[in-house]
Amino acid sequence: MTTTKPARTDNDPVKGSVKSAYSLIGLQVLSRFATFTLNQLLLRLASPKVFGTAAIQLDLLLSTVLFLSREGVRNALLRVPREYSSSAEVKNVSTIPVLLGAPLAFGLTLGYRTIASPATRAQPYFDQAVSIYALAALVDLISEPLHNRAQSLMRFDLRVKAEGTAIIARSVCTVAALMAAGEHWSLVAFAAGQLAYAAMVLVVYATTFWKAGEFQIFPRRVHENGKSRIPFDPISLKLALTMTGQSVFKHFLTEGDRIVISRVSPLEDQGGYAVASNYGSLVARILFQPIEESSRLYFSKTLSPPSPKKESKPTKPSKEAQSQAATTLQSILFLHFHLAMALTTLLAPLVPLLSDFLLPPRYRSTAAPRILRAYCAYIPAMGLNGILEAFVHATAMPAQLQSQARWMVLFSIAFAASVSLGASGALGVKWDDTMLVWANVANLGARALYGWIFARKYFEKDLVSPRRVRPCIPGIAAFILSGIVAKWSEVNLDQRGQRFKHAGVCIGSGVISLSICLWTDRSRFIEIFKAIQGRKKVD
Structure with a gap:
């Protein structure tokens, strides 16, 4: 049997991470386009009540099983040096999500059925839909060791093929089931789509690694000196367990809004929140998620991860590696802040126009436009x-x-306390679902501050500086002025029916502001562009 394809790897972490970013951005563009198209169809086929149950509650159940089972292991394995990634000990660590998945899925499914509201449980085929979602989680986790193997080999093309095919399968299956069976079977249709996604991911990974003779989804025994044992790499295992424990708090902070919404809001409002969340995260999923994953890969490989063959503390990365990583981190943050200014000052005034385009009439009366x-x-x-x-x-x-x-425990307590006070009316403000979003903004800001302080301490003095990540002062001033102009335009043009003029004002002021940033900081942008081009030429 040939092993050529899966064994193909790339020893350059910079090249690998850049290829990862381009591949994942392409995957997210496909994913979000399919999701956008699917949402437009589903919003017209499913009621807000059904959409809220599927997209908030059932999807939360699925993501909880997957995140708690695999996130810690994924992050730990990224830090294994390439020369050890094929060892039996490391491969056995990659199978841990399969072992964790079954008890987690059973326990969480049982718990969800117990706490679900009567209105939720009263929907047709609710129990069957929950069971199918749990099965989809288990099928997805069976492919996890193969996903980890592909990541260690930097086979991003395989991941794009698996997830891209699965996204199309989920979209087609969900819409076909809804159209064929009708709204009475809506929850089962959503569940069937998710199961189709998980099955397709497994099929693509399994066929590739089976042909290559590298198919492994359970721990394997090693025979040494007449004895049989199941070895796990101790360093990776310890790190995976630490990160898995931490993922409980991270998941609560990440999904806190959906947890609260599922408990305190009517099903119709849950549907509105789900729609807004799906549309609102388009930019985040297309751009920020690939950058986050590629950054994790790049920093893991560049900054000298510990060797699994040693229990000793790893040596400090070289000055060259630190300098390269610091420059990369600051460049990513620098570009991010420019995009953030455009989103916060110019996109918000366009939301009423976008809402009329994106949302069917029955969803416009929900919380979706405000969210x-x-x-x-x-x-x-x-x-x-x-x-x-x-x-x-x-x-x-x-x-x-x-x-x-x-x-994170403190952040979780603060988030829960702020939401509880807001929902109870103790703050003297009427409860609104947008409060959850703003509580999450504060929570994310606190976590980002912790990460920034950590980065400043990690690098040697002055390698990372606020001055190197913030936009230029003229650019900041231009975007602030553009935000004021956009707000004026919303009041004087958009609310008087001149929506396309309003859109032109927002886009025009954004282009002017961005041009000021590009011109004032042109040397920095040229430096970043040349670095990206240089890495692309390596390919």
């Missing part, structure tokens, strides 16, 4: 936190991760 507006601040905060947490997870030692976990 879309709040997402204009949430998206940049999510991107900033994702970049900095990727750096922390790629470089922190177990003791430092435990320290971060303690801070």
Whole structure:
């Protein structure tokens, strides 16, 4: 049997991470286009009540099983040096999500059925849909060791093929089931689509690695000196367990809004929140998620991860590696802040126009338009936190991760307290679903601040500086002025029916502001552009 294709690897972490970014951005463009098209169809086929149950509650159940089972292992394995990634001990660590998945899926499914509201449980075929979602999670986790193997080989093309095919399968299956069976079977249709996604991912990974003779989804025994044992790499295992424990708090902070919404809001409002969340996260998923994942890969490989053959503390990365990583981190943050300024100042005034285009009439009366507006601040905060947490997870030692976990406990308590006070009316403000978004913005900001402080301490003095990541003062002033102009235009043009003139004002002021930034900081942009071009030429 040939092993040529899966064994293909790339020993350059810079080249690999750049290829990863381009591949994942392409995958996210396909994913979001399919999701956008699917949403437009589903919003017209499914009621807000059904859409809210599927996109908020059932999807939360699925993501909880997947995240808690695999996130810690994924991050730990990224830090294994390439020369050890094929060892039996490391491969056995990659199978841990399969072992964790079954008890987690059973326990969480049982718990969800117990706490679900009567209105939720009363929907047709609710129990069957929950069971299918749990099965989809298990099927997805079976492919996880193969996903990890592809990542260690930097086979990003395989991941794009698997997930891209699965996205199309989910979209086609969900819409076909809804159209064929009708709204009475809506929850089952959503569940069937998710199962189709998981099955397609498994099929693509399994066929590739089976042909190559590298198919492994369970731990394997090693026979040495007449004895049989199942070895796990101790360093990777310890790191994976630490990160898995931390993922409980991270998941609560990441999904806190959906947890609260599923408990306190009517199903119709849950549908509106789900729609706004899906549309609001388009930019985040297309751009920020690939950058976050590629950054984690790049920093993991560049900044000297510990060897699995040694229990000793790893040596400090070389000055050259530190300088390169610091420059990359600051360049990513520099570009991110420019995009954040555009989103927060110019996109928010366009939300009423976009809402009329994106939302069917029965969804416009839900919380969706208000939440879309709040997402204009949430998206940049999510991107900033994702970049900095990727750096922390790629470089922190177990003791430092435990320290971060303690801070996450405090962030979780603060988030829960603020939401509880807001929902109870103790703050003297009427409860609104947008408060969840703003609470999340504050939470993400606090986590990003922790990541920034960690990065400043990690690098040698002055390698990372606020001056190197912030936009130029004239650019900041231009975007502030553009935001004022856009707000004036919203009041005087948009609300008087002149919506296309309003859009022209927003786009025009944005182009002018961005031009000022590009001209004033042209040397920095040219430097970053040349670095990207140089890495592309390596390919």
